[in-house]
Amino acid sequence: MKSILFSTAAVAMTATFALADGHSVVRMGTEGAYPPYNFINDAGEVDGFERELGDELCARAELTCEWVTNEWDSIIPNLVSGNYDTIIAGMSITDERDEVIDFTQNYTLPDPSAYVAMSADVDLEGGVLAAQANTIQAAFIAETGATLVEFATPEETIAAVKNGEADAVLADKAFLTPIADEDADLMMLDKEELIGGGIGLGLRESDTELKEKFDAAITSMKEDGSLNALIAKWEIGDGF
Template sequence: MKNLILTTAALALVSGMAMAQTVRMGTEGAYPPYNFINDAGEIDGFERELGDELCKRAELTCEWVKNDWDSIIPNLVSGNYDTIIAGMSITDERDEVIDFTQDYIPPTASAYAAASEDVDLKGGVVAAQTATIQAGYIAESGATLVEFATPEETIAAVRNGEADAVFADKDYLVPIVEESNGELMFVGDDVPLGGGVGMGLRESDGELRAKFDAAITSMKEDGSLNELIRKWFGDEVPVYE
């Protein structure tokens, strides 16, 4: 009887461990306020807080993995982590390679920022981060595209005169423009791009996608997702109705 009880307890422990599935969350760590590395050297930002809450609601254990943007999809596909949660816009092109959850940020605008109002956005030189929907847009706009591996480099290109303007998510540019003390300014019209921001997963991981979809839905329904969006992006950004 004692052996039976011990065996049953051991099986229960193994079962409980199996239920606590560990999911590796891949992010860039270089795109504030979506994701960044804080002073303690840890991944931080809107998506860190969101991802931890989604894993809690889905009864998953999160481990965070930092990966450069230009290889973030290939390394998901090859199994170096299980999700992408990195400010990635949902597009048809990306959806051919990976799968997406529903969006956790509604479709937002992209914008131009420059050091002068008198810039030629149609025929000038515009900086954008490699492998982004913004880079794809500029490549077809008639302007000369210069691509950089990190968003910080796109801003530096404008400041040092290598580019006339930078084109990026407006959510990313707003604090940079505001903190530049007039050195940088928004120019031209905002441009709506993409189908919102979602989590990327391997196409074979339908069960995991369903768990995160359910968790995102629950945060939309109880209002906590809108609260988190406003906390990190301010009161002027689009939220869910």
């Protein structure tokens, strides 16, 4: 057991390594299952808003990105244990998460959370609401009078509504909008919730230099308008 723990710590302490061109490799951890933020395309590669954003941030920080996918429910523990060096996975900045890991400045403003259901007369205050586990939406529902049912993947939350296991699903509006538009059985409800402090890159608290590099890169993208252009391209909310 001691040798396993030591190996894990060693991995975490040597998160990046220099290439011949002087750049360092940074392993970008994402879920790959939450479009338009991140998803796996037909070629089997990570794609989406955060793939484009992450590659541009690495270029500006003179880092080399390597993309790693990880299931959402273990994405923070596997960052801490050194399986990758960042989380770039539509993760909202919250005080609870900030106690375990560190965050860069936000690269999106808080995206409205929306409800999708099969009818407009759903009881959002006392009904059964689905959310992906360990998300800001799940935490929000848990503090209301509704019954929360949690699922490991976002696709399962949609299935729960369609099979009658839940009355509605609460998730990022940018994720739900194309699903509701393409499925005649589903509808977007008028009510929205504004939760969290925007989305940022998650990093280990010890990786202060890496955080500074990414913060500087995000700032430069905000200042030259390229971040807003990406936000508009992927239709994920308002720009800065």
